[in-house]
Amino acid sequence: MTTILSLPAITTAVSATAGDVYVIREPGPVNLTIQAKFVYGSGGTNTTAYVQTSLDDGATWIDIYAFQATTASLTRIVNLTSGTAVTSPATPTDGSLTANTAVNGIIGNRIRVKYVTTGTYGGTTTFAVNVQGARFDKLD
Numbered sequence: 001m002t003t004i005l006s007l008p009a010i011t012t013a014v015s016a017t018a019g020d021v022y023v024i025r026e027p028g029p030v031n032l033t034i035q036a037k038f039v040y041g042s043g044g045t046n047t048t049a050y051v052q053t054s055l056d057d058g059a060t061w062i063d064i065y066a067f068q069a070t071t072a073s074l075t076r077i078v079n080l081t082s083g084t085a086v087t088s089p090a091t092p093t094d095g096s097l098t099a100n101t102a103v104n105g106i107i108g109n110r111i112r113v114k115y116v117t118t119g120t121y122g123g124t125t126t127f128a129v130n131v132q133g134a135r136f137d138k139l140d
Helices: none
Strands: 002-007 014-018 022-024 031-039 046-054 062-069 074-081 110-118 126-132 136-138
Touching: 002 110, 031 046, 031 062, 046 126, 062 074, 110 126
Parallel strands: none
Antiparallel strands: 002 126, 014 110, 022 110, 022 136, 031 074, 031 126, 046 062, 046 110
């Protein structure tokens, strides 16, 4: 499992911020199991994370999973695969996919998390996104 985002303490509101970029080092169809884990401490209003991929080496980012938590601890897991046929055109979004939904079948060669928080959470509020199923390298 690879941790692609780890916020050890959310203590202030954060405008749309992109985390580190990871490059998928596997040819062919890729499977991604994504675990988003929000541990609530106190305060705050809303935390939303968009797991994103890119089909053009990072020039354009596409939401493939939107996780949202408010004022209770929450863990969600989804599994996506690029081996799934997508015959209906998808409209790419960047930081605006409907909360707690996913887009299956579209996985490029890069992945990252863009996140937004509102309100002021207590120092014990944490958030992490882990991914498994492909070999990643952090892009420097």
